[in-house]
Amino acid sequence: MTLISRRPLFQLIFIISLSILTASTVFSQQSKNKKTGNKANSSPVVITSDRMRSENGGQKIIFSGNVMAVRGDMTITSDIMNVYNTPDKKQTEEIVAIGNVDITQCDKRAKGDRAVYLDQLQKIILTGTPNAVAWEGKDIIKGREMIFLIEKDRFIVNGRVRAKLSPKSDEEKEKKPSDKNPKPCSHKTK
Numbered sequence: 001m002t003l004i005s006r007r008p009l010f011q012l013i014f015i016i017s018l019s020i021l022t023a024s025t026v027f028s029q030q031s032k033n034k035k036t037g038n039k040a041n042s043s044p045v046v047i048t049s050d051r052m053r054s055e056n057g058g059q060k061i062i063f064s065g066n067v068m069a070v071r072g073d074m075t076i077t078s079d080i081m082n083v084y085n086t087p088d089k090k091q092t093e094e095i096v097a098i099g100n101v102d103i104t105q106c107d108k109r110a111k112g113d114r115a116v117y118l119d120q121l122q123k124i125i126l127t128g129t130p131n132a133v134a135w136e137g138k139d140i141i142k143g144r145e146m147i148f149l150i151e152k153d154r155f156i157v158n159g160r161v162r163a164k165l166s167p168k169s170d171e172e173k174e175k176k177p178s179d180k181n182p183k184p185c186s187h188k189t190k
Contacts (some may be wrong), residue, residue, distance in 0.1 A: 049064060050064065052063045058086060059085050062081075062083075063080070063082075069081060074104070074105040075105075076097050076103050078115070079093060082098070085098070087184050093118075094117060095119075098114050104158055111128070112133070114127050126147075133148070134146055141164075142161070143158055144159025
């Protein structure tokens with residue numbers, strides 16, 4: 001075999017291996033969620049970018065250029081995104097977004113320089129220099145580090161916090177406290 005005929009064969013094997021890796025990650029995550037009843041993890045993460053490369057046999061996958069990750073109603077965009085899988089490649093441990101990070105979920109939005117998504121803990125740690133910024137409606141909060149606890153729908157801000165809280169409209173004030181789990185927002189994809 002010549003070098004020219006080996007290259008397409010290598011590319012085909014790489015694509016098939018990557019497909020198997022992706023499918024096994026999604027199926028193992030779905031079966032785990034059925035056992036635990038965890039609805040937050042029930043949807044797969046869909047990542048698009050200009051480029052992708054795999055390292056360490058698929059344990060680390062690097063996406064670069066116009067990266068967008070979507071899971072359910074949450075979207076994370078960045079310049080680079082590193083996905084770290086378990087050694088058996090059956091589960092994603094963490095996703096690190098670097099450069100121009102923008103996180104959107106319904107009417108909530110956050111921006112920073114770096115975000116670390118920890119799948120098992122359902123937590124995102126967003127940092128920024130000088131600050132990370134989060135918006136919900138007209139409210140704005142700034143701080144060096146923001147920790148979003150996804151399942152609990154709350155967050156913690158560290159490092160010289162500055163908040164601008166706007167008065168709620170009459171419609172928002174009349175919202176019943178029993179509406180803790182409102183209908184999920186409709187997600188728009190690009």
